Amino acid sequence: MSRFLDGRMPYVVCALGFLLAAWLYYWGTGYNEDKFVEIAEQREETQRQLDQRDIKIRDLNLQIREALNAPVPVKLGDPLPETRDYALGRAALQVEVAAWDIDVRPDGKGLPKGRGDVFTGEEVFSENCATCHGDFGEAVDRWPVLAGGHDTLAEEDPVKTIGSYWPYLSTVYDYVYRAMPFGNAQSLSHDDVYAITAYLLYVNDLVEDDFELSHENFGSISLPNEKNFYPDDRATTEYAAFTGEPCMSDCKQSVEITARARVIDVTPEEEGAEKQEVAALDTDQAVSSLVASGERVFRKCRSCHEIGASARNKSGPQLTGILGRKFGSLDNFNYSSAFKQAASEERIWDEASMAAFLAKPKGYLPGTKMGFAGLKKQEDLDAIIAYLKSAGE
Amino acid sequence: MAENNTTRRSFLKAGLTGAAATIATGAYAEGDPAITEIQPWMQELGEGVDARPYGTPSPFEKHVKRRNVEWLTADPVSSVNFTPLHELDGIITPNGLCFERHHAGIAEVDPAVHRLMINGLVEKELVFTMQDLMRFPRENRVYFLECAANTGMEWRGAQLNGCQFTHGMIHNVMYTGVPLRYILEAAGVKPNGKWILPEGADASGMTRSIPIEKALDDCMVAFKMNGEALRPEQGYPVRLVVPGWEGNMWVKWLRRIEVGDQPWHHREETSKYTDLFKDGRARRFTWEMDAKSVITNPSPQAPITHGKGHTVITGVAWSGRGTIPRVDVTIDGGKNWQKARISGPSFDKSMHRFYFEFDWDGRELLLQSRAHDSTGYVQPTKNELRKVRGENSIYHNNSIQTWYVNEKGVAENVEIS
Numbered sequence: 120m121s122r123f124l125d126g127r128m129p130y131v132v133c134a135l136g137f138l139l140a141a142w143l144y145y146w147g148t149g150y151n152e153d154k155f156v157e158i159a160e161q162r163e164e165t166q167r168q169l170d171q172r173d174i175k176i177r178d179l180n181l182q183i184r185e186a187l188n189a190p191v192p193v194k195l196g197d198p199l200p201e202t203r204d205y206a207l208g209r210a211a212l213q214v215e216v217a218a219w220d221i222d223v224r225p226d227g228k229g230l231p232k233g234r235g236d237v238f239t240g241e242e243v244f245s246e247n248c249a250t251c252h253g254d255f256g257e258a259v260d261r262w263p264v265l266a267g268g269h270d271t272l273a274e275e276d277p278v279k280t281i282g283s284y285w286p287y288l289s290t291v292y293d294y295v296y297r298a299m300p301f302g303n304a305q306s307l308s309h310d311d312v313y314a315i316t317a318y319l320l321y322v323n324d325l326v327e328d329d330f331e332l333s334h335e336n337f338g339s340i341s342l343p344n345e346k347n348f349y350p351d352d353r354a355t356t357e358y359a360a361f362t363g364e365p366c367m368s369d370c371k372q373s374v375e376i377t378a379r380a381r382v383i384d385v386t387p388e389e390e391g392a393e394k395q396e397v398a399a400l401d402t403d404q405a406v407s408s409l410v411a412s413g414e415r416v417f418r419k420c421r422s423c424h425e426i427g428a429s430a431r432n433k434s435g436p437q438l439t440g441i442l443g444r445k446f447g448s449l450d451n452f453n454y455s456s457a458f459k460q461a462a463s464e465e466r467i468w469d470e471a472s473m474a475a476f477l478a479k480p481k482g483y484l485p486g487t488k489m490g491f492a493g494l495k496k497q498e499d500l501d502a503i504i505a506y507l508k509s510a511g512e
Numbered sequence: 513m514a515e516n517n518t519t520r521r522s523f524l525k526a527g528l529t530g531a532a533a534t535i536a537t538g539a540y541a542e543g544d545p546a547i548t549e550i551q552p553w554m555q556e557l558g559e560g561v562d563a564r565p566y567g568t569p570s571p572f573e574k575h576v577k578r579r580n581v582e583w584l585t586a587d588p589v590s591s592v593n594f595t596p597l598h599e600l601d602g603i604i605t606p607n608g609l610c611f612e613r614h615h616a617g618i619a620e621v622d623p624a625v626h627r628l629m630i631n632g633l634v635e636k637e638l639v640f641t642m643q644d645l646m647r648f649p650r651e652n653r654v655y656f657l658e659c660a661a662n663t664g665m666e667w668r669g670a671q672l673n674g675c676q677f678t679h680g681m682i683h684n685v686m687y688t689g690v691p692l693r694y695i696l697e698a699a700g701v702k703p704n705g706k707w708i709l710p711e712g713a714d715a716s717g718m719t720r721s722i723p724i725e726k727a728l729d730d731c732m733v734a735f736k737m738n739g740e741a742l743r744p745e746q747g748y749p750v751r752l753v754v755p756g757w758e759g760n761m762w763v764k765w766l767r768r769i770e771v772g773d774q775p776w777h778h779r780e781e782t783s784k785y786t787d788l789f790k791d792g793r794a795r796r797f798t799w800e801m802d803a804k805s806v807i808t809n810p811s812p813q814a815p816i817t818h819g820k821g822h823t824v825i826t827g828v829a830w831s832g833r834g835t836i837p838r839v840d841v842t843i844d845g846g847k848n849w850q851k852a853r854i855s856g857p858s859f860d861k862s863m864h865r866f867y868f869e870f871d872w873d874g875r876e877l878l879l880q881s882r883a884h885d886s887t888g889y890v891q892p893t894k895n896e897l898r899k900v901r902g903e904n905s906i907y908h909n910n911s912i913q914t915w916y917v918n919e920k921g922v923a924e925n926v927e928i929s
Contacts, residue, residue, distance in 0.1 A: 193857045193859055195859075196651070199649055199651060199691060200649050202693070202697045204698075205647065205648060205694070205698060207644045207647055207648065207698060208630075208638040208639055208640040208644050208698060209638065209639055210636060210638065210639075211629055211630075211631060211637040211638055211639045215629065215639065216629070219629055219711075219767070219768050220768075220770065222711070222719060222776055222778070223776075224774065224776050224777070226774070228772075251586070260586050261583075261585060262586045262587075272788060272792035272793075272794075273790065273791055273792030275904075277792075277904055279783065279788070284783065284788075284794075285783050286777065287777050287782065290778055290779055290782050290783065293719075293776075293778055293779070294779040297716075297717040297719075298615070298616065298715065298716045298779075301589075301590070302589075302616075302715070304616070304715045304717065347792060347793045348782075348786065348793070348794050348795075349793060349795060349796070350795070350796060350797050351796070351797050351798045351799070351800075353798070353802070356900065358887075358889060360892075360896075360900075361802075361889055361890055361892045361896070362887075362888045362889050362890060363888070363890065365840070365849070365882065366849070367840070367848070367849045367850075368847075368849070369847065369848065370846055370849070371846060371847055373929075374844070374845035374846065374878060374928050374929060375929040376878075376916060376927070376928055377926075377927045377929055378669040378670045378927035379670055379916075379924060379925070379926050379927075380670040380672060380673040380812070380924060383669070385581075385583065385671060385672065386581075386672050386673040386674060386812075387580075387581055387677075418589075421587075421589065422589055433587075
């Protein structure tokens with residue numbers, strides 16, 4: 120074999136070289152479509168990945184902005200411990216529960232024994248309630264109206280009273296006993312509260328004038344508006360309508376102002392508020408400790424009486440300069456006949472008469488409309504007279 | 513507020529406008545005297561650490577206070593005053609500025625003789641002293657308290673000029689207290705105990721019926737607000753916290769909780785706090801406060817005083833049913849809306865603070881904000897709400913508020929089409 124190739128070797132090498140060159144020319148420098156397509160596809164794929172990354176980055180940037188705008192998630196702390204017997208507090212005594220548990224329910228639970236009729240109720244009401252609520256529950260100033268208002272609830276200006284609006288009579292009993300008279304809560308006897316409640320039924324045309332209310336017949340009385348209350352139904356009547364993505368752009372063609380607060384002009388001015396404060400400060404600086412405690416005692420009076428430079432009549436007359444003033448002498452106040460009589464006698468308020476009156480108003484001046492039982496402690500009397508003097512100067 | 517009134521605001525406004533004009537005309541060639549002159553506080557010594565043992569705000573802030581509306585009630589003893597929302601920022605209301613609503617004045621209760629009694633349908637009727645209460649496990653939570661009558665004066669039209677008066681029956685406070693659940697479980701609620709009746713120690717003896725589910729869920733018996741003891745006007749020494757529900761239920765000066773098998777239908781859940789509809793019927797037990805928001809600046813008490821240019825709108829939003837993930841703001845009366853930026857922690861049933869910054873071109877603005885809560889509820893317009901409820905329900909007006917701002921930056925409470 121080697122001998123056979125020996126002489127021809129150069130030719131063989133040349134031929135092989137030629138073939139190699141041809142192969143190299145064809146494969147190395149020539150146009151191969153498959154290869155081109157393959158690489159181009161790889162390039163396109165890479166570009167697509169880059170584009171997707173750009174989109175992703177843009178999206179993440181948006182998410183970052185959203186996150187910055189969104190409320191921060193809050194960690195509220197570790198969970199609370201499970202309940203166990205902490206052995207805190209002590210057993211309530213029966214006498215303690217009885218002292219505080221005064222609440223009354225529509226089914227009569229909590230209603231104490233007692234009775235009172237319309238006639239007695241009128242008297243008790245006139246003594247304790249009429250200064251604010253009026254003789255027939257028609258109300259003085261802006262105090263609550265207790266009677267009337269029937270068939271007004273669907274009108275433009277509804278009058279919500281016990282007769283027109285309240286669903287249960289037990290609420291009247293509970294509230295009057297618990298919180299009335301204003302400033303002297305829990306001072307009425309149960310019989311008095313039955314009587315007042317009977318009177319309130321009467322002025323609302325729900326009973327006759329010979330009616331007596333008691334724990335025995337209480338359950339037989341129902342108020343006319345009871346059926347017109349229904350439980351909160353917002354979940355079914357409102358929430359669906361008030362949920363969903365609202366319009367964000369080009370939501371309406373034009374906008375007009377339809378109402379303005381300035382036209383009504385009921386906003387308090389800042390100036391007035393500041394003046395009042397300065398006056399209060401001046402008083403504070405001047406007061407002695409007796410006057411200061413008198414001012415505290417006066418809290419019992421101020422639901423009906425004002426005192427000071429800008430005092431006005433409320434359900435009781437204003438008391439600025441009361442000591443030295445004639446009884447019943449304000450032109451613009453509607454006094455009881457007892458006070459009118461005292462005025463005709465030219466009686467003058469001095470420390471002695473004021474102390475006697477405030478100790479027992481209805482004892483000192485029978486027929487006064489002032490629904491206040493009186494100050495029992497001498498120190499309170501001394502203090503309030505010192506206050507009335509100082510605040511009247 | 514009439515424009516020609518010489519109120520503190522208009523003085524302030526005139527002063528600022530004057531200063532701006534001076535700067536613009538270059539009268540400060542010699543330099544701003546606030547910088548070039550030595551002010552007294554740069555030279556003289558101030559008061560020592562013994563002068564103000566309980567700190568109070570700067571005298572320059574003395575206009576920042578609660579205010580009442582005299583004609584609203586018969587007497588200030590049973591009345592309400594309003595939080596100055598337009599002077600506040602962030603989400604926490606300072607204790608001295610939290611609006612007050614009481615029904616027989618501020619009870620000044622001595623904590624040494626204050627007791628909390630649990631009675632009714634329980635295994636053991638109990639009495640706790642303040643010290644007993646503070647030995648239960650405590651928690652800290654931030655909640656808004658909104659009076660159900662907040663914005664109640666605005667049902668029939670734009671009435672009061674200022675967000676303090678239209679929206680100021682709200683505050684947002686961090687409470688420290690005991691979950692009510694611990695106290696009820698100590699007494700052992702009987703299976704038929706379905707309602708509680710919390711009662712206050714003041715002269716109104718405030719009571720409300722609350723279903724036992726809420727009582728055992730997130731109610732608290734709280735004795736601290738923003739870290740310090742409750743203020744007397746907020747129920748010192750202890751009050752009930754009823755998160756997300758109307759403020760009247762958060763009984764102050766809490767002295768007793770009775771457990772019963774049915775509601776009591778007391779005065780504040782029959783005669784009051786029931787929502788009268790146009791047909792003469794009334795909704796009751798409307799406890800939850802729906803999502804609501806208001807722009808606090810600018811607003812009638814806080815006009816824009818800097819003229820056109822970069823302007824910051826801010827306000828607050830809240831919901832009794834969760835958090836506020838989004839607030840939208842419009843400056844053109846609702847033609848176009850944009851999302852506002854919420855800043856600060858987003859607590860459940862707490863106030864949220866939002867901002868919207870824009871370049872004011874000096875033209876008239878009609879500003880509104882619209883809250884979205886975490887249930888998907890969107891704050892309705894005034895007309896949408898009136899369409900359902902009529903105008904006599906007094907309570908639960910959570911509709912969108914509009915402020916009109918004129919070219920001078922003066923703002924007014926208005927209604928729009």
